[in-house]
Amino acid sequence: MKIISKLSKTVTTTHQTKQMTKKINWGIIGLGKIANKFAADLQLSNNAVLYAVASRNEEKAKAFSEKYKSTKFYSSYKELAANPEIDVIYIATPNTFHFKNTMMCLKQGKGVLCEKPMGINYREVDTMIREARLRNLFLMEGIWTRFIPATKKLLEILDNKTIGDILFIHADFGFKADSNREGRLYNKKLGGGSLLDVGIYPIYLSLISLGIPIDIKAMARMTDTNVDGYCSMLFDYENGAKAILESTIEANTPTEATIYGSKGSLKLHKQFHHSEKITISQNDEETVLDIKHKGNGYTHEIEEVNSCLLNNDIESSKLPLKISIDMITLIDRIKEKIGLKYETKNSD
Ligand SMILES: NC(=O)c1ccc[n+]([C@@H]2O[C@H](COP(=O)([O-])OP(=O)(O)OC[C@H]3O[C@@H](n4cnc5c(N)ncnc54)[C@H](OP(=O)(O)O)[C@@H]3O)[C@@H](O)[C@H]2O)c1
The missing domain is CATH 3.40.50.720 (NAD(P)-binding Rossmann-like Domain)
Incomplete structure (x- = not known):
């Protein structure tokens, strides 16, 4: 547009x-x-x-x-x-x-x-x-994950079917947050909880790899502030593929993602959402790709916005608004499963 x-x-x-x-x-x-x-x-x-x-x-x-x-x-x-x-x-x-x-x-x-x-x-x-x-x-x-050079490589690898058809994905994102109950991660009024903060990343990975699931199962461990401290998600796809996704603000977890395919597997190393290393495993052989990003990793996203504005585009073709709709639709489905509801003027 x-x-x-x-x-x-x-x-x-x-x-x-x-x-x-x-x-x-x-x-x-x-x-x-x-x-x-x-x-x-x-x-x-x-x-x-x-x-x-x-x-x-x-x-x-x-x-x-x-x-x-x-x-x-x-x-x-x-x-x-x-x-x-x-x-x-x-x-x-x-x-x-x-x-x-x-x-x-x-x-x-x-x-x-x-x-x-x-x-x-x-x-x-x-x-x-x-x-x-x-x-x-x-x-x-x-x-910003969309514009990290490793994501470009990931999409190429999936597109080329280097690891064959995807069978299942395992991705987690967890860190032990500051326990301040008033801070944005625990405070419900500020939209706290792991799903909205970091669960977004495993969900986005599953979305770009496998699309929209036909069924979702989810469970959460709620905090004393009534947000999800830990959230576990299982996505089921029409072709039989599965995605096992986790997020937490209560513990440091590997924060890695592995995609298992019919011809091998692919690992996005820690921090997988802005990874600088991909390992492809096929039979007993491993290929390690080092893919650096600029600065903290946000420059790539910034350059995409600059480029859209200079081209008079109101939407990025790499991260179209349809993805934001798909993401929030999935998140709402998960929120419903785990009983998480935020109260704002625009309530669920
Ligand atoms: N893309 C990423 O890698 C990434 C990483 C971390 C966070 N995020 C996202 O970025 C957003 C901010 O996260 P952050 O870690 O930067 O949070 P933060 O350190 O708490 O900063 C949020 C800022 O929002 C402003 N603010 C306005 N109303 C506020 C209120 N009622 N209470 C607290 N702050 C208020 C404050 O700025 P002023 O005091 O200057 O007005 C505050 O410094 C979140 O939506 C989070 O999901 C993205």
């Missing part, structure tokens, strides 16, 4: 010249842990400028701006979104604010890269996508 109105500051005539001269002005909203990693990686992209940052706290915004050299800083998310110089805004707030923050930016005419999960239920994600399409604006979910 194409953007009809051109980027505001594009003055060059040919598409090629525009690509050489135009830089994308980024804004960041919510200056926490991930915003820091992202801002560092923005500096590695030739086409990106960190134009403005916004925090609820002015001192924090100023310090962040000085650290990553943004032109402007704001103590109001709305004021940042109103700045006409900005092309795209990265939303790095807790899960339950993605909907509100993204809708506000879209209404200000800005493209959005929204951290995963795009919303906490289907209704939110669907509304966000409709709003972006209505306004002809770029929108993408921050599933």
Whole structure:
């Protein structure tokens, strides 16, 4: 899909010249842990400028701006979104604010890269996508895994049937989170729990490898804050394939993924969602592929957004919004199985 109105500051005539001269002005909203990693990686992209940052706290915004050299800083998310110089805004707030923050930016005419999960239920994600399409604006979910070089290689290997037909997948993602009950990982009001935080990654791997399952089984260990501390999922596919997926915020687990096929297996090494090493095993032979990514790994996603905006595309063909719909549909099915419900204005 194409953007009809051109980027505001594009003055060059040919598409090629525009690509050489135009830089994308980024804004960041919510200056926490991930915003820091992202801002560092923005500096590695030739086409990106960190134009403005916004925090609820002015001192924090100023310090962040000085650290990553943004032109402007704001103590109001709305004021940042109103700045006409900005092309795209990265939303790095807790899960339950993605909907509100993204809708506000879209209404200000800005493209959005929204951290995963795009919303906490289907209704939110669907509304966000409709709003972006209505306004002809770029929108993408921050599933950075899609743009990691190892994922490109993985898709090639699966496409070439190097390991044959997929029989089953085993993927886990677990880490022992800070036990602060008010922090975003345990706090239900902030969209806490392992499924929305890291369960997303095994689910995404199964989606790009096997598609949508016909049946899902899921079980969770709930925390005293009533979010899933551990979630175990079993996906069943029409062709008989299975995916065994796990997520947790209560323990450090291998965080690896192995895809078993009829002709061999493939392992994405720790941290599998931004792996730099793939091992292919066939008969008794192993081939190890070292595939590095830039910086913290977010530059590849940043470059995809830059490229879409420079091409006037409102959607990434590599990570289309249909994937965000499929993801949240699967997540909602799992939430229902494990009895996890978030209370927001846009309740499930
Ligand atoms: N792609 C990835 O690899 C990755 C990794 C980690 C997290 N994430 C995602 O990124 C998002 C943020 O995660 P994070 O680890 O950066 O979280 P974090 O360190 O807690 O930062 C979140 C920021 O959101 C802002 N915020 C706005 N309203 C808030 C509220 N009521 N309570 C707390 N913070 C509020 C705060 O920024 P201000 O104080 O500056 O306003 C805060 O610093 C989550 O959606 C998460 O799923 C993605």
